[in-house]
Amino acid sequence: MTTSGLPRTTPGAGSRTPAGEPIPGAPSRALRLRAAAGWLRFMHRAERDLRGATDGPTGRDVRAEASLAETKT
Numbered sequence: 001m002t003t004s005g006l007p008r009t010t011p012g013a014g015s016r017t018p019a020g021e022p023i024p025g026a027p028s029r030a031l032r033l034r035a036a037a038g039w040l041r042f043m044h045r046a047e048r049d050l051r052g053a054t055d056g057p058t059g060r061d062v063r064a065e066a067s068l069a070e071t072k073t
Helices: 029-050 062-072
Strands: none
Touching: none
């Protein structure tokens, strides 16, 4: 029994791009790292805003104080 209908391949000869060569059109590693850092800053800022923007361990509500200062002027 033969398998002549199957294409012949060389073992170990994959079609993957070597690690040193970037895929055309893909963002660079530096750009991906910068984007990830920006996303983390965004998420931390959003989390802080959801908590009420308290000023550290004292628990002061910075937004409430700012709105009071605006009404006094």
